[in-house]
Amino acid sequence: xxxxxxxxxxxxxxxxxxxxxxxxxxxxxxxxxxxxxxxxxxxxxxxxxxxxxxxxxxxxxxxxxxxxxxxxxxxxxxxxxxxxxxxxxxxxxxxxxxxxxxxxxxxxxxxxxxxxxxxxxxxxxxxxxxxxxxxxxxxxxxxxxxxxxxxxxxxxxxxxxxxxxxxxxxxxxxxxxxxxxxxxxxxxxxxxxxxxxxxxxxxxxxxxxxxxxxxxxxxxxxxxxxxxxxxxxxxxxxxxxxxxxxxxxxxxxxxxxxxxxxxxxxxxxxxxxxxxxxxx
Numbered sequence: 245x246x247x248x249x250x251x252x253x254x255x256x257x258x259x260x261x262x263x264x265x266x267x268x269x270x271x272x273x274x275x276x277x278x279x280x281x282x283x284x285x286x287x288x289x290x291x292x293x294x295x296x297x298x299x300x301x302x303x304x305x306x307x308x309x310x311x312x313x314x315x316x317x318x319x320x321x322x323x324x325x326x327x328x329x330x331x332x333x334x335x336x337x338x339x340x341x342x343x344x345x346x347x348x349x350x351x352x353x354x355x356x357x358x359x360x361x362x363x364x365x366x367x368x369x370x371x372x373x374x375x376x377x378x379x380x381x382x383x384x385x386x387x388x389x390x391x392x393x394x395x396x397x398x399x400x401x402x403x404x405x406x407x408x409x410x411x412x413x414x415x416x417x418x419x420x421x422x423x424x425x426x427x428x429x430x431x432x433x434x435x436x437x438x439x440x441x442x443x444x445x446x447x448x449x450x451x452x453x454x455x456x457x458x459x460x461x462x463x464x465x466x467x468x469x470x471x472x473x474x475x476x477x478x479x480x481x482x483x484x485x486x487x488x489x490x491x492x493x494x495x496x497x498x499x500x501x502x503x504x505x506x507x508x509x510x511x512x513x514x515x516x517x518x519x520x521x522x523x524x
Contacts, residue, residue, distance in 0.1 A: 271308050271309050271310055271311075272309070272310055272311040273309075274311070274312060274313055274314040274315070275313075275314055275315040275316075276305065276309070276313060276315065276317070277315075277317045277319070278298070278301065278302050278305070278316075278317065278318045278319070279317070279318075279319050279320060279321070280298075280320050280321070280322050280325060282297075282298060282301050282302075283297040283298045283301065283325075291325070291326065292328075294325055295325055295326065295327060295328070295331065298325055299327075299331055299334050302318065302334075302338060303334065303337075303338075306338060306341055306342075312345055312346055313342065313345040313346075313347050314347065314348050314349065315347070315348065315349035315350075315351075316338075316347060316349070316350055316351070317350075317351035317376075318335075318338075318351065318353070318354055319351060319352075319353040319354060320353070320354045320355065321353075325354060325355070326355045326356070326357055327354055327355065327356045327357070327360070328356075328357045329356075329357060329358055332360055332361075335352075335360065336363045336365075339362075339363050339365050339366050340363065340365045342369065343365050343366075343368050343369055346369075346371045347369055347371060347372065348371055348372060348373045348374065349372070349373060349374040349375075350369070350372060350374070350375055350376070351374075351376040352376065352377050352378060352380065353376060353378040353400075354378070354379070355379060356379050359379060359380060359381040359403055360379060360380050360381065361380070361381045361383065362377065362380050362381065362382050362383070364384075364385045367384050367385055367388045367391075369391075370391060370392055370393060371393060372391050372393065372394050373393055373394060373395050373396065374394070374395065374396040374397075374398075375391065375394060375396070375397050375398070376398040377398070377399055377400070377402055378399075378400045378401055378402070379400075379402075380401075380402050380403070381402070381403045381404070382399075382402055382403070382408060382412075383404065383405075383408065384408055384411070384412060388411070388412075388415070389411075389415045390411065390412055390413075390414065390415010390416050390417075391412075391415065391416050392415070392416070392417065393418060394416045394418060394419055395418050395419060395420045395421065395439075396419075396420065396421040396422075397413075397416065397419060397421070397423070399423070399425070399427060400423075401425070401426045401427075401428075402426075402427055402428070403427075403428040404427070404428075404429050404430070405429050406429065406430055406431065406432065409427075409429075409430055409433070410434045413434075413435055413436065413437055414436050416437065417437075417438065417439065418439055419437045419439060420439050420440060420442065421441065421442040421443075422435070422437070422440060422442070422443050422444070423443075423444040423445075424444070424445045424446070424447055425446040426446065426447060427447050430447075430449060431449060431450045431451075432449065432450055432451045432452075432453070433449050433452045433453065434453045434455070435452070435453065435455070435457060436454075436455040436456055436457075437456070437457055438457070438459075439459060440454075440459065440460050441459045441460060442460075443457075443460060
């Protein structure tokens with residue numbers, strides 16, 4: 245007897261009512277995804293009622309769950325559930341509970357009525373491979389030295405200090421993929437990540453510096469391309485000669501401008517210009 249992996253959490257909980265065998269299988273599932281399909285979001289229903297139902301379902305599942313959890317995702321792509329400040333204590337408790345589960349992937353992509361401060365307990369999850377945070381405030385503990393096993397980091401609408409960001413990246417030696425969008429509190433980015441292969445940014449910074457990123461491919465948003473074209477010196481930084489792949493969207497004139505700048509930089513070195521793939 246197996247529970248199909250495509251079932252939503254709500255459907256899986258219903259199957260657990262059928263027999264003790266189903267309940268045992270459901271309560272040991274290693275991948276948990278909580279999204280808007282867990283609750284009814286009918287327009288006639290009070291948003292605060294929907295929010296409470298959503299939170300209670302997650303509480304219920306985590307309370308009954310036994311065994312390891314590889315992945316937990318709490319998301320709401322439709323943005324029809326907004327967590328108020330009084331409910332943030334519930335999320336704190338989920339994260340505390342997860343610290344003993346050796347999770348590898350954590351996704352928090354729900355709307356809050358104000359930035360949610362990530363509790364210090366999350367920074368003790370050293371088994372994390374993938375971390376995806378949205379609408380949050382990150383303030384790592386003083387003794388935090390990074391996620392030593394992390395390979396992917398996605399930050400969207402996150403607030404954090406310059407020092408906290410630099411220390412976090414430097415403390416992730418296995419980091420391969422980094423995505424930054426709408427970050428508050430950063431003006432200068434320093435990235436020291438020897439295994440970094442993919443970097444995507446949708447934000448305007450005064451400077452972006454790379455160290456030991458010789459495997460890097462880079463994907464620029466339009467914002468960064470405008471930044472490169474208008475603010476950078478006449479030549480791009482030498483780290484661009486190590487870029488193996490550049491994906492971007494721009495007009496023909498901007499393409500020629502960027503290619504010429506890259507060529508003028510790479511001509512001084514033995515390496516050739518990076519391969520460029522143009523989006524439409």
